[in-house]
Amino acid sequence: MRLDRFLSESTDLSRSDARKVLKSGEITVNGEVITKGAYILNEDDVVMWDEEPLALxxxxxxxxxxxxxxxxxxxxxxxxxxxTLLDIEKRERLHTVGRLDVDTTGLILITDDGHWTHRIISPKQECDKVYVATLAEPLPDHAERLFQEGVLLNGDDKPTLPAVLERIDERTARLTIQEGRYHQVKRMFASLGNLVLTLHRERIGPVALDADLALGESRYLTPAEVQALVSDEFYP
Incomplete structure (x- = not known):
């Protein structure tokens, strides 16, 4: 990796600002002052800025x-x-894995690993997304069957994939889907003539929202959770 790129990725410096710092003689590699941004680093090189070590x-x-x-x-x-809820370095590099509507709460995954994101959101992965919805009206008796068969949503040209509906009470339901169409959950209940009042995502694939996280709080995934979300063991 070029030294100027290393500096821009390990600090808040832009690539042009990194070159200015290099010219000032503030950067050393293995104890030697390096002033050229094109200098190629080896994996075990020690880079320091004003005697403070830097790391990617x-x-x-x-x-x-x-x-x-x-x-x-x-x-x-x-x-x-x-x-803006994250207190983390290089926040601008991160992205969400899929989206939730403004008024929807619950589990959202965030990363800077585009390949990992693609593995999760790819339709071929058939990754479960589990939501709990509170509804304005009681569910009809045939709701489970309709969702299992697939629903043709208004404006779409093909029905949804089979979905699993679990009644919690007459106006609360847990819904498991494997797609991410625009406002899909709300539109599925709208096809029954019902209105979603609140919507909360509990789980993506094998990873559930940590019960210890209050609204607005986040934590790093464990290595096991990171791997589980793209593992063939969970998506045969």
Missing amino acids: VGLRYLMLNKPAGYECSLKNSLYPSVM
């Missing part, structure tokens, strides 16, 4: 308990971005 920020994997009123976007727009 590795790939990161987090879960966040998303509150209502936040967008799954990189920047603030009409609503604040979920990224």
Whole structure:
């Protein structure tokens, strides 16, 4: 890796600012002052800036308990971005794995590993997403069968994949889907003439939202959770 790129990825410096710092003689590699950004680093080189060691920020994997009123976007727009809830270095490199609506709460995955994200959201993965919805009206008796058969949503040209509906009470249900169509859960219940009042995501694949995370809180995934989300053991 070029030294100027290393500096921009391990600090808050832009690539052009990194070159200025290099020219000032503040950067050493293995104790030797290096002033050229094109200098190629070896894996075991020790880079220091004003005698402080620098290290690359590795790939990161987090879960966040998303509150209502936040967008799954990189920047603030009409609503604040979920990224503003994170106190983490190089936050601008992160992205959400899929999205939740502004008024939907619960589990959102965040990473800077694009390949990992693709493995999870790819339709071929058939990754379960589990939601709990509170509804304005009681569910009809045939709701489970309709969702299992697939629902043709308004504006779509093909029905949804089979989904599993579990009644918690007459106005609360747990729904497991394997797609991520626009407003899909709300539109599925709307096809029954019902309105979703609140929606909360509990689980993605084998990873459930940590019960110890309050709304707005996050934590890093464990290595086992990171692997489980893309493991063939869970997606045969």
